[in-house]
Amino acid sequence: MWKWLNQYAKPEAAFNLCRRLLPWFGWLSGLCLTVGTVWGLAYAPADYQQGDSFRIIYIHVPSAILSMSGYAAMAVAALVGLVWQWRTAYMTMIAIAPVGAVVTFIALFTGAAWGKPMWGTWWVWDARLTSELILLFLYFGVIALYAAFDDKQQGGKAAGVMALVGVVNLPIIHFSVEWWNTLHQGATITKFGKPSIAPEMLWPLLINLLGMALFMAAVSVHRLQNEILRRELHRPWVMSLLHHNGEKSRAV
Amino acid sequence: MNPRRQKRLAIVALVVSVVAGAVGLMLYALNQNIDLFYTPSEIIDGKQGTVPQVGQRLRIGGMVVPGSVKRNQETLAVSFDLVDTGPAVTVSYQGILPDLFREGQGIVATGVLTAANRIQAEEVLAKHDEEYMPPELAEKMKGIKHVKPDNLATGGH
Numbered sequence: 001m002w003k004w005l006n007q008y009a010k011p012e013a014a015f016n017l018c019r020r021l022l023p024w025f026g027w028l029s030g031l032c033l034t035v036g037t038v039w040g041l042a043y044a045p046a047d048y049q050q051g052d053s054f055r056i057i058y059i060h061v062p063s064a065i066l067s068m069s070g071y072a073a074m075a076v077a078a079l080v081g082l083v084w085q086w087r088t089a090y091m092t093m094i095a096i097a098p099v100g101a102v103v104t105f106i107a108l109f110t111g112a113a114w115g116k117p118m119w120g121t122w123w124v125w126d127a128r129l130t131s132e133l134i135l136l137f138l139y140f141g142v143i144a145l146y147a148a149f150d151d152k153q154q155g156g157k158a159a160g161v162m163a164l165v166g167v168v169n170l171p172i173i174h175f176s177v178e179w180w181n182t183l184h185q186g187a188t189i190t191k192f193g194k195p196s197i198a199p200e201m202l203w204p205l206l207i208n209l210l211g212m213a214l215f216m217a218a219v220s221v222h223r224l225q226n227e228i229l230r231r232e233l234h235r236p237w238v239m240s241l242l243h244h245n246g247e248k249s250r251a252v
Numbered sequence: 253m254n255p256r257r258q259k260r261l262a263i264v265a266l267v268v269s270v271v272a273g274a275v276g277l278m279l280y281a282l283n284q285n286i287d288l289f290y291t292p293s294e295i296i297d298g299k300q301g302t303v304p305q306v307g308q309r310l311r312i313g314g315m316v317v318p319g320s321v322k323r324n325q326e327t328l329a330v331s332f333d334l335v336d337t338g339p340a341v342t343v344s345y346q347g348i349l350p351d352l353f354r355e356g357q358g359i360v361a362t363g364v365l366t367a368a369n370r371i372q373a374e375e376v377l378a379k380h381d382e383e384y385m386p387p388e389l390a391e392k393m394k395g396i397k398h399v400k401p402d403n404l405a406t407g408g409h
Contacts, residue, residue, distance in 0.1 A: 045386030049352065054384060083261045120350030120377045164264060168272045172279070179279075181289075183360070188382040197384040 009086035011228045012237045018221045018228075025218035032211025040204035047201075056114045058205055062212040064107035065190060067135060068170055070100030070216055074142070075167045078160035088224075090156025091231060093163060094146050095224035099216050101139035108132060119183055127176035128184035131169060138166035152231065289313060293338030296369060304365055311362050312341060312371060318355040334359060345373040352378035 008014045040058035047054035074096040081089030111129070112122045123129065142159045149155030177186045189195040195202055232238050292314045295304055304310055314334035320342075321332040328347055332355075333340040343361050353359065353376065363373035 045388075047384050048387040048390035049380060050384075051351075053351065057384070079264065082264055083257055117351045118378065118380060119352070120348075121375060124377070161264075161267070164268055165271045167268065168275050172275070183377055183379055185380055185382040188384065196382050198386055198389055200386070201384055 009084070009088060011088055011091075011232050011235075014088045014091075015225055015228045018225045022218060022221050022225075025214050025221060029211050029214030029218055032207050032214060034211075036204045036206075036208030036211050040201075040208060044201050044204050045198070050118060053114070053117055056110055058208050060107060060110040060114060061189070061205060062209040063103045063110065064132070065209060066212050066216055067100060067104035067107050067132070068173060069213070070096055070103055071135060071138070071163075071166065071170060073220075074100060075163050078163040081156055081160050082164070088228065090146075090152070090160060091227040092220075092224055093156065093160060094143070095227050096216075096220045097139055097143045097146070097159075097163075099219050099223065101136060101143065103212075103216060104132065104136045104139060108136065115183075124183050126182040126184055127180040128173065128182050131173040131176050134169055135166075135173060138162070138169060141166070291336040292334050292341040293336055295341050295365070295371075296339045303368075306365050306367060308365050309363070310365060310371075311360060312343070313358065313360045314341070316353070316355050316357055316359055321355060334361070339369070341369050341371060343371045343373050343376070345376050347376070349376055350378040352380050 008017060037058060041055050044055070046052050074093050077089050077093040077096065080086050081093060108129075111132075115124075116122050142163050145162055146152075146155045146159035149158065174187075174190070176182060177184055188197050189202070189205070197205070229238060289311045290299060290304060290313075292312065295310075295312065297303070312334060314336045317333040317335050317340055320340070321330065323330045329344065330346075330349065331342055331344040333342050335341075343363070345361070345363075358379055360377045360379065361371065361373040362375040362377075363371045366372050
């Protein structure tokens with residue numbers, strides 16, 4: 001297991017793995033997001049209290065859950081970089097960071113748009129909303145810190161420490177609705193026990209969740225490829241790859 | 253794992269746990285904070301022996317009394333009574349109420365106390381629970397065990 005994982009510390013192996021995975025992630029995410037969104041928006045029944053307005057759940061909940069999963073993935077990459085010092089670890093971390101930040105923003109934005117008609121306000125400083133906003137700032141911090149260093153290895157180390165420290169925020173986000181009296185309601189699906197949503201509403205939500213996860217994976221993997229190429233530009237394997245691609249495009 | 257990696261892992265674990273501890277203490281401290289949240293009976297009878305002053309800003313949370321909602325036909329002005337277990341407090345508000353505002357629904361309002369039992373609210377918020385279901389299912393469950401008092405009072409739609 002360790003040995004199998006360890007080979008991807010090498011940029012070339014990681015690059016080739018990304019190239020194999022990318023089409024799977026891309027096509028499957030397109031399929032899931034299409035099915036889940038059409039099903040959710042057009043065919044799932046309306047909610048008994050909120051009517052059709054509740055359908056924003058099909059964007060809001062997947063992005064909110066995955067903003068946290070994305071951060072966790074980024075933190076794992078940072079840990080691998082700090083402790084095992086893989087060459088590809090910080091590249092992975094910084095490949096995920098902007099993707100996670102955008103998804104966090106989507107969660108906050110759709111939440112505000114949902115809160116206005118239902119709760120009566122775009123924003124309240126309640127624990128769930130505030131901790132999710134802090135998550136967005138943590139993503140920004142990691143991106144900014146990495147960009148602030150000319151030496152990318154140093155930048156990766158600094159940003160990695162920040163990413164790891166920020167992990168403290170993840171349980172706070174998750175349990176905020178239990179620990180404090182928040183305007184945001186409790187967990188519907190991310191809890192032990194039966195989800196408190198009717199099955200015909202739940203299925204499109206789960207499909208969209210999977211689709212969104214695959215979409216994030218696809219974009220991150222693509223960004224990782226770019227990052228590897230940028231950092232390894234002078235290496236022989238990249239040279240030969242570029243040369244090979246040049247030959248191919250000339251032949252066509 | 254070789255010793256150098258072990259050392260680095262230990263340092264990372266130490267830093268993260270120290271920060272987690274610090275944040276934990278901070279949140280615990282914040283929890284002890286005075287909150288300005290009152291229920292209607294606490295406004296009338298006092299909370300821990302003290303009645304809020306007229307002119308004080310506060311938050312009130314309670315259930316909208318069925319039949320108490322009065323709307324002005326020309327403007328957006330609206331008033332309604334909130335109760336919990338004891339006496340009611342009248343809330344006046346000018347603006348668009350949230351979709352989930354209904355008689356019998358739990359409401360949180362922020363505003364200024366203008367008389368012992370009157371509040372001029374600047375913000376009225378409705379909270380909903382984490383359950384989502386189609387109307388037919390809600391109807392079917394209404395007769396059985398899943399009833400929530402606020403849904404009964406509104407006819408739940």
